[in-house]
Amino acid sequence: MDLSVRIGSLRLKTPIMSASGCFGYGVEYADVVDLSTLGAVVVKGLFLKERAGHPPPRIVETPAGMLNAIGLQGIGVHRFVREKLPELRAKGATVIVNICGTTIDEYVEVARVLSEAEGVAAIELNISCPNIKEGGITFGCHLGNTHDVVSAVRRATPLPLIPKLTPNVTDVASFAQAAEEAGADAVSLVNTFLAMAIDVETRRPRLSNGMGGLSGPAIRPIAVRMVYECARRVRIPIIGMGGITSAADVLEFLIAGATAVQVGTATFVDPFIFGKLESGLRDYMSRHAIERVAELVGTLEMPGGTRR
Amino acid sequence: MDLSVRIGSLRLKTPIMSASGCFGYGVEYADVVDLSTLGAVVVKGLFLKERAGHPPPRIVETPAGMLNAIGLQGIGVHRFVREKLPELRAKGATVIVNICGTTIDEYVEVARVLSEAEGVAAIELNISCPNIKEGGITFGCHLGNTHDVVSAVRRATPLPLIPKLTPNVTDVASFAQAAEEAGADAVSLVNTFLAMAIDVETRRPRLSNGMGGLSGPAIRPIAVRMVYECARRVRIPIIGMGGITSAADVLEFLIAGATAVQVGTATFVDPFIFGKLESGLRDYMSRHAIERVAELVGTLEMPGGTRR
């Protein structure tokens, strides 16, 4: 049985990765999870410099989901390369680094630093964080800006480049196309939905930042739809995510058109989830006599009368 | 205690209404609910002519939500006026009619028919149904089209006019503005999120139509955010909805900036919910010594450091 998939020049052992911001820098889990068994460890969004992030409360639970406004607290790319990357390499992890910037130059510089480091498998370009003004949403919600930042980073790095798209747009597939045209090797989606929860007793938001990003099972049906739409409009691989908690959910994304998936919120609930998802996927494949996981990708049979 | 609110020239007894498509034509509930106690009964979306709707399965449950692709099955505006409106009037219901069209002319014609009928309190303009190609989403996702259809219907009816906005856009507040500029008396939001669920065993969508609209508690945090955004950009009242199941949820929308709310999916779970929501609202108001419900509208206190 072949679980491997290709994202540009990169070959992943399995299609199942951790999602950025939901698995720290990966090293936090090195004792309990064999990081080398994951398709990839996608690390927390990194700016060039350290960032404090937002004051707490930073999360709040909502029906079948959660809001977060962490504010991209992080150690910056240089400390990451010095302090975390060696351990990730030692553990045999395939490392994808999620990068952020407030300007195109910053994205480019972060990408450059990572390209020179040893042990980075790919770059995920975060142009979709809804939680900070400069978190890229300014890039991720305008086609022209998306094209510009992807092109610029494309020129700066030979690493596989994966822009991460925001779902907070009218036509996500047009952003996937813009990324493809600008030279992306793949796109990943979805980041979180901009959302808000109010404490009606105090009449204040429940998050210190006011708004936050919705993730978890609640958003899965929207995320699956968006992956399906993108898969029909671009030829580069798609990395799907949003509310995956079971092997059936992984399969939904693959069948909708994702070549690989990421698991975010569900890792909070179960840090041991990766092994369970992989074995569920294997069970399904043997039940359906599917030899290579790649055969499943985009196999959704849409009814004739459908509207899209 | 004063629960009444104003939507244009219309005064509602309470800010709590049924949502379109979730309460049939209202008459189905006349035996079990005193329709005259609702802020308004918003009836199922009506085209000029009868419509068959999509084949089943038309709904599927998702985490804390559901997808629907009913396809706007309906009896058409003429039969509605003849067969349903008299009973609604007899029960003392304040009736808001949700109207659909495939062309601007059809919207105008439906509005005209309703304006001549006896007992229609307002028109909700459905430019946001994600479930049929002609369901208005073509109007609801383009600012110019939104402006055009609202203007045209505005000229055709003296009734309060409430365009219903889709959440499937990048900047919902700009659509609220376009509606305001075109003469709307209020806007209502959100309609459902375009979404999809896949049966991984058959690799087919779970709905006959392929895609459907996500509603229910799952979407509430996004809907609250959108209401908040619109409330800051327009001066006309906002009717908020999306996942309301409790009085606290009603309050979230009011505090975020909605003048009134609609309850959709939750009425499926509990057809007696309106009374419960109203008494919960009264409890809150007496606990907080609030005399008029309108005092609550838009009272969210945003933290200083917030991004928007």
Place this chain on the structure above:
Amino acid sequence: MPVDVDAEVLFSTRLSDDYAVIGFRAPAIAGAIRPGQFVMIRTARGDVPLLRRPYSVFDRLRDADGRPVGFSIFNKRVGTGSRLLSEATPGATFSCLGPLGRPFTLPRAGSEAWMVAGGTGLAPFATLSEELAAEGARRRLFYGARTGAELFCVDRFEPIGVDMVLATEDGTRGETGRVTVPLARELAARSGAPPVALYACGPEAMLQAVAALAARYGLTCEVATERRMGCGMGGCYSCVIAVRTPAGGTRFARSCLEGPVFSAADIVWDDVDR
């Protein structure tokens, strides 16, 4: 007029891993139930599962004085909601909305009533059998399942004078094959009088086969359908089934309001897009 009752579980009788009969205290519902009607049960308090689940009334429960105090359902575990019901223990409460829907029509005097049940489609025939007993008509129940271990509650019907014809697909009990095999044979063998009224509940393929037999022999036939329901009250238009219009066309009828019991002749069976 349906009411919503916070109904206490009185008993839960496990029939197998997947099947159980669960009794609820709900006097306000019990008194009004007609055979073929259903209740919408909220299987959890929170947001998951969100929607109520529709269940046919199995038995009407009575107290020592014969007053209706509740009802039972015949539950098969297939997903989250039915699992929560199947795990319920006495004392737990569930919000139950009912009774809902159009009940069976009783046959003309002098008719025999032949009931056809597949799997949990047995449920509506307990109350129907009792109601028919009052009419004094002969009652036969053709009852099929995949295997003998899934033919439950047979002793519920025999003592009240219902003639049972059992069938299992694997032949472990009763006749071998689908339940429509003995039904077809018996229909062919009958002399023509007294007239027979058919009633069926079970998988749609079975309902369709029974409907075809009814048409062949010119018999009245009612089927209790089980479409996916959102509200059970006519509010959502999710539960539709295609039916013939007087003008010769078809339209989607809400099975919660116009059904779940339909005249078999009215139904167009190929409405589902898969």
Place this chain on the structure above:
Amino acid sequence: MPVDVDAEVLFSTRLSDDYAVIGFRAPAIAGAIRPGQFVMIRTARGDVPLLRRPYSVFDRLRDADGRPVGFSIFNKRVGTGSRLLSEATPGATFSCLGPLGRPFTLPRAGSEAWMVAGGTGLAPFATLSEELAAEGARRRLFYGARTGAELFCVDRFEPIGVDMVLATEDGTRGETGRVTVPLARELAARSGAPPVALYACGPEAMLQAVAALAARYGLTCEVATERRMGCGMGGCYSCVIAVRTPAGGTRFARSCLEGPVFSAADIVWDDVDR
């Protein structure tokens, strides 16, 4: 190294409407627990509530031979998750991830240990008291609640030789007022030797007051914090608390990894934006 155990509820002792002590069988966790550590408990199987809930270990449970077989928590019902725990009956199972977090540091030999607990902040002091007993140090527990009816488990501590100082805000038991009132008085009254190590767990206002007293008297002080947690494993960065950096600045430390126990002197108390 934390493990995930499908832990059976061994007992649930209701202390009041809102409070209960709940015991779980989890040998793999029990053996490794250090005082001050916590477990992340999944309160439901489905998607609501989604996230696990953090709970301090109250008692380490042992079998007849003294081998650790599980742990208990001291649960206050405040919302959905804690309600589900409070309703749990023996035999039910809950996924428990632990032990997690940085435990208390034991005081230098010869020190007295003064523990300060507010409400459910009592929890970590059962295991800490036992561990400290081995050191032979004098142990005092200042324990406060709103009202006397909410001072639970006092008899859990007295038999093992912990001196109890009780306080209630309404004066219905022990001294009247906040627990920091007797603490301040006793600190002022002491001669200076033997040295005292302070340990506190409870509402942040109380922790802050204890930290201020510790600073005033130059005492070591550790506080067990209770920030909102998403994962308990360092993955989500939700549980942060502002701490001082060596360079004199502040930074947000993850309380699940660097805490929940912190040296009081390190914490900047005004990090929360409301």
